[in-house]
Amino acid sequence: MPLDSSIYTLSGLRLDGRRWNELRRLHAQMGTQAAADGSAYVEMGNTKIICTVDGPQEQRRTGMRDQGNEAKIEVELGLAGFSGVDRKRRARNDKRVQELQHTIATTFATTLFTHLYPHSTISIHLHVLSQDGSILAAALNAATLALIDAGIPMSDYIAACTVGSTAGMSEKEEESDPVLDVNGLEENELPFLTVGSTGDGDRVNCLVMETKCQVARLEGMLSVGLDGCRQIRGILDGVVRAHGRKLLQGKVS
Amino acid sequence: MTSLKRPHASTTPTTTLSSKTYLRTLKSGKVQKIVRELYLRQDIPCSSQLCSACLDLQPSGFHKKTAPFVLSPTPAGTKNYPQGHYLVPDTNAFLSAMDLFESEGVFQDVVVLQTVLEEVKNRSLPLYNRLIALTKNDGKRFYVFFNDFRLETFVQREAGETINDRNDRAVRQSCIWYAEHLQQAVSARKSARCPAVVMLSDDRDCLRKAKAEGVTCSTLEDYVFALPDADRLLDMVASSKENRVTKEGKAQLLYPDYLSMSAMLTGVKSGTLHQGNFNVSPYNYLEGTVHVPAFDRSLIIQGRENSNRAVSGDIVVVEVLPKDQWKAPSSKVIEEEDVGKNENPENEDGAAEGIVTEQERRALQEEVKRVHGRSTEGQAQPTAKVVGIIKRNWRQYVGHIDKDSVRSRAKESRAQQTVFLVPMDKKVPKIRVRTRQAASLLGQRVLVTIDSWDRESRYPVGHFIRSLGELETKGAETEALLLEWDVQYRPFPKTVLDCLPAEGHGWKVPASTDDPGWQGRRDLRDLLVCSIDPPGCVDIDDALHAKKLPNGNFEVGVHIADVSHFVKPGNAMDKEASLRGTTVYLVDKRIDMLPSLLGTDLCSLKPYVERYAFSVIWEVDSNADIVSSSFTKSVIRSREAFAYEAAQLRIDDQSQQDDLTQGMRHLMMLSKKLRAKRMAAGALNLASPEVRVETESETSDPVDVKTKQLLDTNQLVEEFMLLANISVAAKNYEAFPQVALLRRHAAPPKTNFEELSNQLKTKKGMELKTDSSRALADSLDACQDPANPFFNTLVRILATRCMMSAEYFCSGTQSYPEFRHYGLASEIYTHFTSPIRRYADLEAHRQLAAAIDYEPLDASLQSKSKLEGVCKNINVRHRNAQMAGRASVEYYVGQALKGRVLEEEGFVMRIFSNGFVVFVPRFGIEGLIRLREMSGEEGREPESVFNAEEYWLQIQGKEVERKVELFQKIKVRISDEAEEGTGKRKIRLQLV
């Protein structure tokens, strides 16, 4: 039996050695799949996601309810059978996956200029290669990069991360700390939320919380979460700029 | 995917990434591979107050708090380390000597490495919890150093290296780092004294490597030897295997080996083996039973070889023996004290006698002979042998040293010798203990623990923890029974007392109704409320009122102390209360669940003062049917606190016509109707022998023993408490179908009653129907013997022992039909009415408060798993508290009878082939009379004939010749005698 997250009260350290306000290693790359219109690969710790974007392209299925003068955002998320601890296949119509897809679609509807592409579809394909918590946040970050790579106009980056709360671990309720960027183990033990924001963390585009947590703790969690989003935005921005520079150099040479 | 991976800048510049991969085997047998990231850092402090570098580096938490540094700048020195030292024990040091680390005054300034902590947790959860408690104890200065997260001390497991070797290396690496780091810190301060960093280990290989690497190290024994008071301390070290084996070289293996864990799991899964709880018979220490789901009746395990080192309480895996080896349950009393009297504890290999001693073999063989003599068809029960242990449930045991096992009695003898410790609990075998203080521990109550039970040792091996004082002194015996039943009796720590209201006894219900304390509370101060309790009750949980309404119905209120107002979930006081679970009532003292400021004053619904309460108010019609019910937090003022008797007198006194008395009469009238309805529904009226010990008020020396009297007012209070509990249970369940804390009482399986109903049939021609609680209640009522009015109670006492015990549970873990409380014949039930003395009630209060939207439900009460943990604990605490209470009564009854010889009426409640058990109602005691004691000569059994089918025993001795039958009324002489071997006082019964 390895130690559990109750060690936080002893040391202020989390199970993987991070402190409360530290992100996991975030590694991102753009343009990984040449065949797609846009693509990106994101690792947040051991959560690894590939994202490809196709479109905007003409809506395939006509006769369906046409959204009229806006592009439709389609999201398809696949969890690889080997991505979790146990090898198992998830059905395509798994409720949880459907909910994630819906959340991602509605989140990007707030930033993408869909009105520029009437009668067309933008499809985002996400492939989760490895799961270690914060799937939704990593998916949002990967999609952001892939959409930029695809050159789809948007108002701003969406940067997302998760925040947990060490509630219940500490002696007193008031002393519970928010913990940034939860990994898979923490996700199982702690209440957590996923927040996605734009700008300098002043606009929340996505906020998902499925676990129970006391209202009083929410404010602290959210502020730490937005701070995390700000850090992630900085990293994503760096990746985009580096990628752009490389493209330009490629053009020149 | 490696092509995508590139070196990258870390997001947090102070950390370096590593990873940890390990395999995990699940309960299902599945193997998982887990990969975890590991962020190595350099800001983990050494926590020595000598060091300023770490202090500057230490980051703060979200709340800007930093942990204070733990290790003293001037740690104590010893002979070997005069400059002072910090200890770094390895895993085995903690595992074998936790008692030592816990002792006061020594073993301070200890660095607990993360590696070690993790290993301790793997090996023993209780020890891990004790270690964690030590790190929270300010005086001990234990610091947990997270060496696996610090860059300099992190050690990667090398190819081919065992986990143990890797961990040992990690410990040494940390010692090296600490020593260097302290050196730097000390030179930065320009002070001369640099404490040594001492690694404690008993692993020779590790010690050798440590010496080679320049690590200061010592074995535990050498270290303790250099301390003052080394003898006492050394006894507290668990005897390690190494120490024991040295003497004989090669020991003979007495017991069969256990199966491997995976073999057991596979066997259990495939149904060839069975898992269950090992229980030893209180009358025969060589016979145990294991109840497993696959068999209706418990499996019998007979003899030392078959029980194969299992100790009562262990979770074992058993294999059922072939049918021709099945045995009937023993009909004979066998006590270890008699059989194994002359064994020599030093004689370890037991080569002369083997695993089963000659006496034991004879005792069991006789058994077999008797069984063979009769027609045994149908008598034999499935018999099994233990093949492995899933979990040991060893605890600390209280006992005394077997005088005959001590070789040298000279007080000043410091020779180490091995002695036998005889546990108080008869189900636990003697424990072999090595000590240097045998002589001074003779005649004392001592606390020991079992360390191991190896194949080559007939008895388990343990070590001393401490002495509780002389045998038979009140202090020692009380502490002994508290320890035996694991009752937390130490004074409340400061952190708990800090949670009390600052006003102390001066706290009052706020005068102004605008005060936040009044928010959401109904003002019920004008109701004529009174409380009825046992005489001398100071923690008054409940009060009642009733008044007639204009429409002819009645308003009845049950008002319960509002403890949840004072005890907030999750604070130190709540945690302590949840651990204690219940208040424990002993004859001469009470061990409170909550500090007495709350229990006996601020929460207690004392008369004439205003108190916060949680009220359940019903409108009932004159048939006592509920018309409506409501729940509210309130403020009440009790008009009077009655004792049961006083209340009875007041109700019966027709000259009293005031409203309060009238209210009590309404209550009385309604309670009788409620009771009648409950009985009609099939509630059981069970009995357990209850006696009260009257003590002299000052010295609390027992004066007399009286059986408890039941008055109508007892039942009045009981009925309304039941009603309140049922109403609250329904409300809480409605509001929180998944997490309501409820109490259930399962219907007893039919086989439980087999024996009793057979006995009644053969002896009295009576029939016990057990199809439903109603049928049982009726047939119990019918068990009457006109010549013997006590017979009915006796049957009820026996029936009670066939019942399952009621238990707390979380509603989400059972389906609704399983909620049923069999004894009370209620669909749903909880405990609500005694929050001062039961934690379950406190939780029910919190849930009810949330159910009526008084306050939000705390997170701890929303989690099924947490609530299950709470239930599990309070179930155990509840049972232990009852046992401790009973043991206390028993002790005091013994004291009250001291030096007296009385003749009393008794009833035979069980018959063995070599004795019988007599119950004496007058004192509520149950005692064994053995044939051996009935013959004139010591130690010789008179001739006898035993008939197990008809439950009689014919004694044909030279002096005595008589027949004893089950349920027979007999006269016994009660006296007390000091047991020869131990000087322990014991009640003795003799047939007159």
Ligand SMILES: [Zn+2]
């Ligand atoms: Zn330091």
